[in-house]
Amino acid sequence: MSGFIHRHRLNDSLSSPMLKRTLYLFIFVLGFVVPVFARNAVTPAPVPATITLKPTAAEDEACKYISQYLLQNHYRKVSVNDSLSQEIFNRYLSNLDGSKSYFLASDVESLRKTYGTRIDDELLAGKTTAGFAIYNLFLKRAKEKMRFMKAAVDTVHFNFSTPETLALDRKTDSWSTDTSQLTSLWKKELKYQWLNLKYSGEKNKTVRNALVKSFTSRLNLLSHQKPEDAFQAYIDALTTSFDPHTSYFSPDEYENFQIDMSRSLEGIGAKLQTESEYTVVNEVLPGGPAFKSNLLKKGDKIIGVGQGKKAEIVDVVGWRINDVVKLIRGKKGTVVRLKILPSSQAGRGPAKIIQLLRDKVDLEEQAAKKGIIQQNGKKIGVITIPSFYLDFEGQQQNAVNYSSTSRDVARILNELKAEHVDGIVIDLRSNGGGSLEESVKVTGLFIPRGPVVQISNSNGGNTVLNDEDMQEQYNGPLAVLVNRYSASASEIFAAAIQDYDRGVIIGERTFGKGTVQSIIKLVRPITFFEKSPELGEIKLTIAKFYRISGGSTQHKGVEPDILMPSMIDTATIGEDTYTSSLPWSTISKASYKPTAEITTEKITLLRQKEVERSTKTVLFQNYLHDLKTLDQIRKKKAVSLQDSAFKSEIETIKRIEKEWIQEQDSAKDISKDVLLNEAAGVVSDLVELTAGKSASLH
Numbered sequence: 092m093s094g095f096i097h098r099h100r101l102n103d104s105l106s107s108p109m110l111k112r113t114l115y116l117f118i119f120v121l122g123f124v125v126p127v128f129a130r131n132a133v134t135p136a137p138v139p140a141t142i143t144l145k146p147t148a149a150e151d152e153a154c155k156y157i158s159q160y161l162l163q164n165h166y167r168k169v170s171v172n173d174s175l176s177q178e179i180f181n182r183y184l185s186n187l188d189g190s191k192s193y194f195l196a197s198d199v200e201s202l203r204k205t206y207g208t209r210i211d212d213e214l215l216a217g218k219t220t221a222g223f224a225i226y227n228l229f230l231k232r233a234k235e236k237m238r239f240m241k242a243a244v245d246t247v248h249f250n251f252s253t254p255e256t257l258a259l260d261r262k263t264d265s266w267s268t269d270t271s272q273l274t275s276l277w278k279k280e281l282k283y284q285w286l287n288l289k290y291s292g293e294k295n296k297t298v299r300n301a302l303v304k305s306f307t308s309r310l311n312l313l314s315h316q317k318p319e320d321a322f323q324a325y326i327d328a329l330t331t332s333f334d335p336h337t338s339y340f341s342p343d344e345y346e347n348f349q350i351d352m353s354r355s356l357e358g359i360g361a362k363l364q365t366e367s368e369y370t371v372v373n374e375v376l377p378g379g380p381a382f383k384s385n386l387l388k389k390g391d392k393i394i395g396v397g398q399g400k401k402a403e404i405v406d407v408v409g410w411r412i413n414d415v416v417k418l419i420r421g422k423k424g425t426v427v428r429l430k431i432l433p434s435s436q437a438g439r440g441p442a443k444i445i446q447l448l449r450d451k452v453d454l455e456e457q458a459a460k461k462g463i464i465q466q467n468g469k470k471i472g473v474i475t476i477p478s479f480y481l482d483f484e485g486q487q488q489n490a491v492n493y494s495s496t497s498r499d500v501a502r503i504l505n506e507l508k509a510e511h512v513d514g515i516v517i518d519l520r521s522n523g524g525g526s527l528e529e530s531v532k533v534t535g536l537f538i539p540r541g542p543v544v545q546i547s548n549s550n551g552g553n554t555v556l557n558d559e560d561m562q563e564q565y566n567g568p569l570a571v572l573v574n575r576y577s578a579s580a581s582e583i584f585a586a587a588i589q590d591y592d593r594g595v596i597i598g599e600r601t602f603g604k605g606t607v608q609s610i611i612k613l614v615r616p617i618t619f620f621e622k623s624p625e626l627g628e629i630k631l632t633i634a635k636f637y638r639i640s641g642g643s644t645q646h647k648g649v650e651p652d653i654l655m656p657s658m659i660d661t662a663t664i665g666e667d668t669y670t671s672s673l674p675w676s677t678i679s680k681a682s683y684k685p686t687a688e689i690t691t692e693k694i695t696l697l698r699q700k701e702v703e704r705s706t707k708t709v710l711f712q713n714y715l716h717d718l719k720t721l722d723q724i725r726k727k728k729a730v731s732l733q734d735s736a737f738k739s740e741i742e743t744i745k746r747i748e749k750e751w752i753q754e755q756d757s758a759k760d761i762s763k764d765v766l767l768n769e770a771a772g773v774v775s776d777l778v779e780l781t782a783g784k785s786a787s788l789h
Contacts, residue, residue, distance in 0.1 A: 153626040155217030176211035183328035196266040222325025241306035256729035290441040335669035342625040377477035378456025386445040390434030397428035469775040472512035479525030497532035514568035514774035524579030542681040545637040569594030578602035603666030605645030607634035639681040
């Protein structure tokens with residue numbers, strides 16, 4: 092559950108030496124790990140409050156190899172100078188203190204003067220001196236804050252009728268100049284946490300006792316740091332300064348990553364990652380308990396875990412992700428309760444508690460599925476593809492019925508042919524990627540033979556992956572439905588369909604994940620009698636994807652032909668929200684011939700028809716109204732600390748969230764899926780516009 096990747100094997104036709112040497116590459120989809128607090132789930136015996144962390148010998152050695160791979164093999168060729176040093180320094184401080192509620196301005200100035208231009212030199216030398224020094228000061232300041240917060244719960248009287256606000260995003264704010272400014276900010280944060288707890292619905296707990304326990308727990312965590320906490324925090328700032336998908340796995344983290352890849356462990360069926368002090372849901376696996384319950388969503392923050400239906404929920408804010416994962420995992424048939432901050436609430440709370448029954452992920456639930464929607468007298472087929480999956484072992488062993496997206500979609504197309512559909516929608520919403528090979532093969536079902544995607548490696552070599560099958564299994568009216576969570580392999584498919592003018596892309600701009608990563612084990616040469624220490628692995632960006640039209644899918648994603656917004660907070664999701672993401676760029680266009688089935692004139696007509704139809708659709712208009720209300724709340728820079736105003740806003744968010752969940756529950760019956768029905772309407776219009784052309788499945 093702690094990982095966030097999809098493995099794929101590249102097409103055998105690749106000619107790039109570097110890519111050929113890399114037997115398995117990985118498409119890493121939606122996020123990166125940035126641990127900043129200690130994440131030790133065990134409550135240890137008391138130790139002295141002041142600890143100066145120092146790197147272990149293994150960490151010193153691992154740092155040398157990490158630096159070497161970053162500088163020699165990363166796709167982005169970086170100049171190692173004071174500019175890079177400042178970039179890493181600023182990112183590290185942002186990761187540690189993004190809310191600017193720990194360090195004082197004088198702390199930052201002192202650290203910048205001492206270490207701001209030294210990090211590049213340490214990078215070349217494979218040292219972590221600056222990283223540990225900054226982290227040690229962070230620990231000191233974090234403990235000071237937790238001690239204040241714990242004491243203030245019992246001593247400060249709050250007036251919740253005062254019209255006061257707290258800025259939730261303080262990236263552009265300055266650090267406090269003195270302790271009085273800092274404590275004033277802490278008091279506001281405490282009021283906010285108080286209101287969040289008050290309206291979270293958690294029973295059998297007073298707000299005061301819950302806050303005291305939470306601050307006590309966090310103080311305990313901060314007092315029991317290990318060198319690996321500082322090392323991981325600093326190395327993450329270092330690696331993600333090259334790009335957001337390059338990161339380091341400690342030996343323990345890599346073990347969890349391998350478990351993720353097998354997806355065989357019993358649990359809730361979700362992949363997790365760390366963002367600041369929170370454990371965040373990175374992916375909800377189709378077929379798992381979380382997916383079936385519809386209670387846990389991508390982007391939700393897990394702040395507490397409870398075993399069974401009645402056991403106390405343990406505060407896990409600031410924990411190591413490995414320890415959070417251990418609490419969530421468990422035997423099939425047992426209950427786990429999660430306290431979450433829903434992503435739909437734009438980080439404004441309050442928390443809510445959900446209950447899940449642990450089980451194994453049902454792989455059949457992850458397979459492509461079909462459905463039919465009746466629209467304007469037309470029969471529109473729907474093919475939902477949750478991910479681009481492939482059973483590598485089954486393929487190698489030539490198993491009769493090995494799992495494969497392209498095989499399943501081909502079968503579904505034949506079934507839809509027998510049902511005489513007039514057009515088809517491919518639903519790729521929230522499809523985070525998967526097998527590159529399968530993405531190419533599925534594209535081949537809808538286009539004549541030709542190129543599908545280009546890959547550029549770090550040495551400047553380009554490779555084109557082609558659909559080698561001359562057969563076009565479906566050549567009728569086609570649309571592809573995407574959202575902001577459609578990423579990587581999904582973007583490759585959507586981009587190819589758009590570049591060939593083969594179908595209409597509907598929805599919102601996709602994620603923009605157009606890079607390729609490889610996992611490299613850090614191993615040093617050893618003598619015959621020496622045992623090599625475990626140094627971990629580095630996930631390294633080594634290549635970029637490009638459309639056959641020459642532009643990259645990186646950063647910009649795929650722009651829809653017809654816009655249909657989702658409830659996803661697009662301002663905070665996507666490759667372009669990462670400050671270190673590789674830029675959009677172009678290479679030479681591949682040699683291909685568009686089908687010219689989707690012209691500019693057709694797109695214009697389809698947009699006009701969609702506006703006319705959607706304005707008369709009550710359900711869709713209600714959906715847009717709720718989305719507008721939610722966006723207005725999300726865009727607010729500050730949250731009210733006045734009880735009445737806070738409650739009013741929270742009730743609005745809860746109402747919209749409840750309707751959204753009900754809508755998604757109904758969407759399991761595709762005839763009640765608002766956006767899918769609108770997309771089917773577009774395809775029915777496309778059927779009429781192409782009535783002169785004989786669409787067929789063959």
